[in-house]
Amino acid sequence: MRALVLALHVTLIGAAAFAQSAALSGYEFMEPSTRELQDDNFLNPGIFLLDEGSALWSRPLGAGSETCQSCHTDIAADMAGVAARYPAYDADLGRVVSLEMKINAEIAGRLRGKPLEYESDDLLALTALIGYQSRGMPMEIDSHPEAVYLAEKGKEIFQTRRGQLNLSCQNCHEQHWGEKLRGDTISQGQINAFPIYRLTWTDVGSRQRMFVWCMESIRSEPYEYGSDEFIALEAYLAVRGQGLLIEAPGVRR
Template sequence: MTARRILAAVLLAALGLLAPALATAQGAPNLAKFQVEDRKSGYFYMGTQTRALQDDEFLNPGMFAIDQGKAIWNKIDGPKGQSCAACHGNAEQTMKGVAAKYPRFDERKGGVINLELVINRERTERMGAAPLEYESDALLALTTYITYQSRGLTREPVIAGPAAPFFERGKEFFFTRRGQLDLSCAQCHDDRAGGKLRGDTISQGQINGFPFYRLIWRSMGSTHRMFQWCNTSMRAEPFAMGSEEYLNLELYVAWRGRGLLIETPAVRK
């Protein structure tokens, strides 16, 4: 544990006292930054304390993942003695804007690929290293670190051409009612955004902050973990992380939030 981490942990523990003071000190956030036309970031729906956590890079618990991701970026792994850094150099320069291009249609795969899967492809094919398990701390950290280099940029996913049928499947998923509650994603995140569900404010279900730090999980989470969580809360069978279903859905949801600024690592309740 670095001194910075210990200090941050102490500060986090004192959050209940600190956050309101911080929020006041910083003034009300400019919400215009978190909205484009009728599309709103989840930040919009968070309370003052959660927003204050996200806004302060020192308090934001997702910043640990950046440190960890940077270490993995530089770490040699696999029989070829390679690291991400060995080929790509300084991620702060070479990965700028890269995460904003994902998810996208990938010709080799003949389907949608996201950043997590690209990272694992790089590991296996270029380094001869084992793929990182979906939702492992290591894959989340590397994904967060790379996406952080696109903070403030926007996603404008290509949905025409070969991407079109996959986009359509993702869209259909979003509007399909499923599970014991017979609910679709749209019924909560289009129709009830701003409303309450068991004390939580329902957001538009945007993914511009992912990977994010979720306070109730006390950990980082990927878009696919969130999709699973929502599917489960609809009392529907979740799909596997990295599955075609969720990759297509991710493409639709990314397009649905086009133009929103990438906030990674966002903090959500």
């Protein structure tokens, strides 16, 4: 009897999850060969970031001798689930920040060091390392009013047509996902795998580098890295992709 109840329970949970699973990871749209690259740590070209990140984690990045490791001694325990809930409202900073901004705030604030540049190897490495501690965990959303407000802004940005091609993010990633575009299969434009190693870039990139790429591909002027607009887009995409499992560091075509 207990087993039956349990089985039913599992089925119901499964059904509920399925009903809500309108969100699909970009992984679902990839060729098997690209999936294999992501799944196998020996093949995944983004994995080197974890070694680089670990080295930085235990290196003084500022004026003193302290490192990230000094305070966050058990990274697996301390950073589990962290990447899955950014962007998030940060009480100390009094605003919603991306994970990259939070890392830089820790470097500047606690280590008295110089913030890292967007898309620098070092910032990507730390982001990937922290992201990896959430691999397989579902993206959660921040319910702080500031984060909710920003996600609403992000939705507007997502739906606004722009550029010479006069397209919105929504036009491709909601109305045409699953279709082919210049060799790519358009996915839902989810952010659960970042930072990613992108084969077309032969390089790694952040969520915001992807936004820049998409904006440039419709011949529009991209927003600045770290801009309110990009944080808003991240906040909205987090809401939209709620529940998707973190894949960092991901691999994409």
